[in-house]
Amino acid sequence: MQILRIMIDKILDVIFPKVCVDCGKQGEGIICTSCFFNLHLINQIKKEYRKNYDYLVYLSKYKDEMRSKLLKFKFYDSAYLSEYFTELLIRSENICNFLKKFDLIIPVPMYKDKKLRRGYNQTELITKNFSNKIGIKYDMNVLKRVKSGTTQSLLNKDDRIKNVANVFDIENEWKIKDKNIILFDDIFTTGATVEVCSKIIKKAGAKKVCVLVICKD
Ligand SMILES: [Zn+2]
Structure with missing residues (x-):
């Protein structure tokens, strides 16, 4: 299945060559080498001792180019950017090598009404893409959002x-x-959501939890 998917991707790349989303250059995939280096990703792997999770892993601080891309991804219909963020993760070798020790990727879920409104859940999209590329299974049927909650950005x-x-x-x-377990979310701001999710994941018997996010505020 995995091999078939890779073959289909390769064939599609020949028929519809991808262009760099930043500069339009052809032939180097969804982001070219020079635009990739211009992002200055910091690829942090942080051990945590006083949290419900054991590690916090992130590609970048929440600013500049990465911030505007994530906002675009979150609030506009640009599901294609999931491929872009997956590519950034896959090219971050130290992070991928570290994550390969984990068994399962679980995205922070979105409430179903919100997902219906937006048409997609950005964390689920990246989770699926990334899972295929790195070869770690994902599961959307473990962590569930049972209530909507007020929008977090309005609260301390x-x-x-x-x-x-x-x-x-x-x-x-x-x-x-x-x-x-790898618990995936797109942005880490105060960490309240991943704290609460990690707590119940641990309570359910998970050994280690690694929080993986694209950007940390
Ligand atoms: Zn480029």
Whole structure:
């Protein structure tokens, strides 16, 4: 299945050659080498001792080019950018090597009404793409959002934790018991959401949780 998918991708690349989303250059995929280096990604892997998760991994600070791309991705219909962010992750070798020790990728879910409105959930899209490329399975049926909660950006950290405290739930606990989990979200701001999610993932028996985000505020 994986080989078939790679072959189809290669054939599509020949018929419809990808252009760099930043400069339009052809033949180097969705981002060319020089635009990639211009992003100055910092690719951090941070061990955490006082959190519900064990590691925090991110590509970049939430600023400049990365910020505008993520905002575009979040609020406009640009699902194609999921491929772009996946490519940034895949090209970050130290991060990929580190993540290969983990068993399963779980995206932070979006409430279903919101997903219907937007037409897609950006974290799910990147999760699927990235999972295919790195070869770690994903599962969308473990971590569930059972309530919508107020939009986090309007609240401070304490209120954010309260706001998301009962918003998430775990189904199919057996799928994560004794497993090392990558919890994926696009942006880390105060960390309230991933704290709450990691807590219930650990409670369900997961061994290690690594929070993976594109940008950290
Ligand atoms: Zn370029």
